[in-house]
Amino acid sequence: MKKHNFSAGPSILAPEVFQKASKALLDFEGTGLSVIEISHRSPEFVRVIERARALALEIAGLDDSYTTLFLQGGASMQFLMVPYNLLETKAAYIDTGTWANKAQKEAALFGNAEVIASSKADGYKYIPKNVTVPTDIDYLHITTNNTIYGTEYHSLPQTSVPLVADMSSDIFSRPLDYKQFSLIYAGSQKNLGASGSTLVIVKKDLLGKVSRKLPSMMDYQLHIKNDSMFNTPSTFAVYVNLLVLEWIQAQGGLQALGKRNRAKADLLYGEIDRNPLVVGYANKEDRSLMNVVFNLTDESTKERFDALCKEANISGIKGHRSVGGYRASIYNALPLQSVQVLVDVLKEFERTA
Numbered sequence: 161m162k163k164h165n166f167s168a169g170p171s172i173l174a175p176e177v178f179q180k181a182s183k184a185l186l187d188f189e190g191t192g193l194s195v196i197e198i199s200h201r202s203p204e205f206v207r208v209i210e211r212a213r214a215l216a217l218e219i220a221g222l223d224d225s226y227t228t229l230f231l232q233g234g235a236s237m238q239f240l241m242v243p244y245n246l247l248e249t250k251a252a253y254i255d256t257g258t259w260a261n262k263a264q265k266e267a268a269l270f271g272n273a274e275v276i277a278s279s280k281a282d283g284y285k286y287i288p289k290n291v292t293v294p295t296d297i298d299y300l301h302i303t304t305n306n307t308i309y310g311t312e313y314h315s316l317p318q319t320s321v322p323l324v325a326d327m328s329s330d331i332f333s334r335p336l337d338y339k340q341f342s343l344i345y346a347g348s349q350k351n352l353g354a355s356g357s358t359l360v361i362v363k364k365d366l367l368g369k370v371s372r373k374l375p376s377m378m379d380y381q382l383h384i385k386n387d388s389m390f391n392t393p394s395t396f397a398v399y400v401n402l403l404v405l406e407w408i409q410a411q412g413g414l415q416a417l418g419k420r421n422r423a424k425a426d427l428l429y430g431e432i433d434r435n436p437l438v439v440g441y442a443n444k445e446d447r448s449l450m451n452v453v454f455n456l457t458d459e460s461t462k463e464r465f466d467a468l469c470k471e472a473n474i475s476g477i478k479g480h481r482s483v484g485g486y487r488a489s490i491y492n493a494l495p496l497q498s499v500q501v502l503v504d505v506l507k508e509f510e511r512t513a
């Protein structure tokens with residue numbers, strides 16, 4: 161029986177995506193070949209990556225002053241590719257957790273990567289507000305959703321400098337003015353597909369300004385010139401990206417997904433706030449619509465809660481090792497019905513206390 165998968169990543173995808181992907185593993189669109197054995201230069205695969213790149217731009221509502229790439233190395237590779245390509249004199253980073261911190265550390269290898277705000281002292285329970293952003297910087301880097309702590313930007317920092325965002329765990333989960341960003345990156349395995357590919361959305365005129373020499377694989381412009389096929393792309397992962405992007409469109413796009421995600425989050429946070437046996441981790445105004453982090457008020461009840469979850473076929477809600485407790489990731493593809501199952505478990509947990 162299929163589990164209710166609350167895993168933080170790799171994570172749940174829509175059933176129709178799994179169905180189509182498994183079919184393509186055996187016979188890709190009637191070619192008599194598997195999607196993982198066709199040439200990446202074949203017209204069939206070129207269509208896949210071209211369609212995926214175009215669809216990502218369309219869903220973001222961006223024009224062709226931007227372009228998209230599907231690269232490898234995960235979001236972690238983007239931590240260094242961003243400063244490689246953009247950091248000439250100085251960049252600013254807002255430290256909202258482990259991932260933001262890792263991104264800043266990589267940038268510091270290339271130049272001045274100043275941390276201009278941090279919520280570390282408070283266990284990353286909130287998003288720093290009213291941050292004064294310097295104007296003499298090459299870019300400002302933020303992490304829009306903090307997967308581990310369950311915080312998310314609900315309004316973006318106002319700045320005239322290029323805004324760069326790690327959107328790995330909340331990309332395409334809500335309507336957003338994507339034009340506010342100059343560069344966005346997201347590992348696929350949360351809201352976009354299987355691990356192995358990373359979406360990069362970049363404003364083309366941002367590039368080509370640094371004086372350092374770039375190794376080929378690190379050079380966004382070279383990847384763009386080669387239509388995101390400078391080397392063999394992660395073909396299967398990109399194919400799954402296409403299926404997920406098509407699924408997003410079929411759902412009604414970001415407007416529809418945003419509404420659904422809001423309803424899921426409201427249902428779960430509502431129960432967490434009501435139930436005296438659990439307590440939410442993040443400050444209310446900054447709560448994530450994607451990762452819901454909570455603790456038991458009495459640690460000695462853990463075994464009973466875990467048993468109830470197991471019985472209800474719930475998987476993947478153990479919290480990150482750095483925070484402990486529980487984390488229910490409720491990404492795009494997780495149905496409301498799964499959230500209802502968890503809410504019912506929480507009610508049962510209270511009832512049988």
Ligand SMILES: *Cc1c(COP(=O)(O)O)cnc(C)c1O
Nearest residue numbers: 234235236259307326328329347
């Ligand atoms: C998961 C995650 C990462 C790491 O992604 P990899 O693809 O494993 O490199 C980076 N940033 C955020 C916000 C994440 O959620």
